[in-house]
Amino acid sequence: MKRFADLHLYPPVEKENLTRIFNKYAKLGYDLVGVSLPINVTKSRIQQLRRICHHEGLDLATRLDLVPRSVQDLTYILRRTRYKFEIISVTCVSKPVSRQAAKDRRVDLISYRPYSRDRFFDISTAKFASEALAAFEVNMAPLLYEKGIRRAKVISNLRREVRTARKFNLRIVISSGSTNEYSIRTPQDFAALSTLFDLTPQQSLKAISEVPIDLIERNRKKQSQEYIAPGIHLRKEKI
Amino acid sequence: MIDRRIERKRYIFLTIMREQIFFQMDLKNALWNAILGLYGENGASRINLRIIRFDPNARFAILRCPHKVINQARAAIASITKINNEDVSLSVTRVSGTIKSLMKKSLLR
Numbered sequence: 021m022k023r024f025a026d027l028h029l030y031p032p033v034e035k036e037n038l039t040r041i042f043n044k045y046a047k048l049g050y051d052l053v054g055v056s057l058p059i060n061v062t063k064s065r066i067q068q069l070r071r072i073c074h075h076e077g078l079d080l081a082t083r084l085d086l087v088p089r090s091v092q093d094l095t096y097i098l099r100r101t102r103y104k105f106e107i108i109s110v111t112c113v114s115k116p117v118s119r120q121a122a123k124d125r126r127v128d129l130i131s132y133r134p135y136s137r138d139r140f141f142d143i144s145t146a147k148f149a150s151e152a153l154a155a156f157e158v159n160m161a162p163l164l165y166e167k168g169i170r171r172a173k174v175i176s177n178l179r180r181e182v183r184t185a186r187k188f189n190l191r192i193v194i195s196s197g198s199t200n201e202y203s204i205r206t207p208q209d210f211a212a213l214s215t216l217f218d219l220t221p222q223q224s225l226k227a228i229s230e231v232p233i234d235l236i237e238r239n240r241k242k243q244s245q246e247y248i249a250p251g252i253h254l255r256k257e258k259i
Numbered sequence: 260m261i262d263r264r265i266e267r268k269r270y271i272f273l274t275i276m277r278e279q280i281f282f283q284m285d286l287k288n289a290l291w292n293a294i295l296g297l298y299g300e301n302g303a304s305r306i307n308l309r310i311i312r313f314d315p316n317a318r319f320a321i322l323r324c325p326h327k328v329i330n331q332a333r334a335a336i337a338s339i340t341k342i343n344n345e346d347v348s349l350s351v352t353r354v355s356g357t358i359k360s361l362m363k364k365s366l367l368r
Contacts, residue, residue, distance in 0.1 A: 044276075048350060164340050167296060202276070202346040205337045209351055212333035216297070221330060 022225065024207040025232040027054030027083060027107060027129070028159060028195035031069065038069070041201045042076040048206045052079040052233060054107055054195070059084060059097075081236050083107040091120045098126045106239050109157060115140045122148035128235055129155055129193060132181070134162035134174050141181045146188040153238075155231060156185045158217075160210055161197035178217040192219070193235070194227040267326040270311065272353040272365045273336065275318040281342050283313040286320060289342045293335040306332050311358065319365075321358065329354060 026045065031038055045053050055069055066082060073080040084105040088094035094110065094117055102108060109129035112118035118140040121127045130149055132139040141156070149156065162174050185192055194214060198204050205213075207228045214224035241247055246254040275286075287310055294303045306328045312321040324332040336349050355361035 164338055171296075200346070202340065202348040204348065206350050206352070209333055209337035212330045213337050215330050216334060 022229045023051040023233055024049055024229050025052035025054065025081075025236070026050055026196050026198075026204070026228070027052075027081065027193060027232045027235075028109075028157070028197045029053055029055050030197075030199045031055050031057075032200070035068075035072070037200075038072055039076070041198075041204070042072055042078055044201045044204050046076040046078055048204060050078065050207070052081060052236065054081040054083045054232070054236075056083045056085050056109075057105070059101060081106045083109060085109050085111065087111045087113060088117055089113065091116050094120055094124070098124065102126045103243065106236060106243070112140050118145050119148065122146075122154060123152055125152045125154075127152070127154050128239065129157040131157040131159060132177075134159065134166075134177070135170065139177055139181065141184065143184060143188070146184045146190045150188045150190040153191075155191040155193045155235060156181065157193045157195060158182070158214070158227070159195060159197035160205075160213060161199075161203055163213060163216070164203055164205075175216050182217050182219060191231045191235075192223070192227045193232050194224060195232075268323055268356070269326045269329045269332075270355050270358050270361045271322040271324065271329075271332065271336070271351055272355075272361050273320040273322055274350045274352045275320065276348040276350070277318070277342065277345060279345055280315045281345075282315070283310060285342050286310065286313060289339050289347075290322075290335065293339045294332075297335050297338060298331060302331065306335065308332055308335070321361065326356075 053073065070080050082105045084101055086097055086108065088097060107128045108126060109131055110121040110127050111131050111133060112121055121130050122145045132141055158178060163171065166174055182192060194210055196204055207225065210228055211221045211224035215221065248254060290308055294306050294308060298306065306324055309323045310320060311323050333351050336351055339347065339349050341347060353361055353365045355364060
């Protein structure tokens with residue numbers, strides 16, 4: 021049976037709202053939710069989120085969203101935060117940042133601002149990101165909340181970027197980017213919406229199920245104590 | 260034997276999440292506006308979405324569309340975020356070929 025994951029939720033502060041949101045995720049058939057957290061998040065907050073998630077039968081993944089202004093900023097923050105979070109997403113606001121994020125193996129997801137004129141996602145970025153096993157993130161919130169010309173522009177940009185990503189076998193992740201319970205949809209609904217930018221329903225479902233879950237499992241393995249280096253794991257117990 | 264001239268249909272079970280109750284006409288307007296916004300008049304004529312049943316208290320609706328455009332219908336339904344300027348979330352919870360099996364599956368759920 022397919023497991024579904026939404027890697028992008030901005031959690032509200034109130035516990036009641038959180039419970040309602042996670043309950044809705046569980047009802048709509050999700051198994052894993054990636055929660056965007058601030059860089060200085062406390063362990064107690066993560067534990068609180070995990071407790072609520074487990075109560076609803078969901079798995080929680082911690083996520084950090086970075087919007088670095090320069091390459092130096094990006095490498096500095098990555099060095100300090102990589103081990104704390106299960107997913108690191110970089111929103112690229114300039115071409116050098118976009119290239120560096122694509123090359124860096126510590127970056128899991130690359131995303132772009134929906135309305136920006138220069139979205140910096142080109143063939144080279146796609147090639148580098150594909151080699152670094154990163155994924156291109158498509159945030160569905162702008163598609164839901166924009167109307168008219170702005171939505172047409174968002175769809176047009178996404179169509180071009182998805183075509184480039186697929187050309188270089190760069191994996192695509194579809195996430196909701198939701199801030200409240202009203203912007204959460206079923207995985208099948210997101211798959212149907214993804215047909216707007218020329219993904220087939222099968223490819224879209226893969227982008228909500230296999231790809232994000234594989235990404236999380238890979239990072240969890242990396243963060244476990246048995247992991248030493250790529251391809252090297254500790255198999256024997258310590259004496 | 261299936262008559263090939265008859266267009267096959269799909270029935271959609273729609274779960275509505277909203278605090279305030281609204282009327283069937285509001286849902287109809289929202290659906291048509293969403294379809295027109297996403298696919299234009301030509302697309303809307305092909306999707307031809309109909310409300311078969313609407314229960315504002317139980318917060319569900321059953322819609323019908325041709326089976327070939329089920330993905331477009333789903334996308335249009337998913338793109339609705341407001342009805343009468345109030346936040347709403349419409350989720351397709353089940354799709355079936357007959358109302359009978361749709362009700363059976365949805366109510367079992």
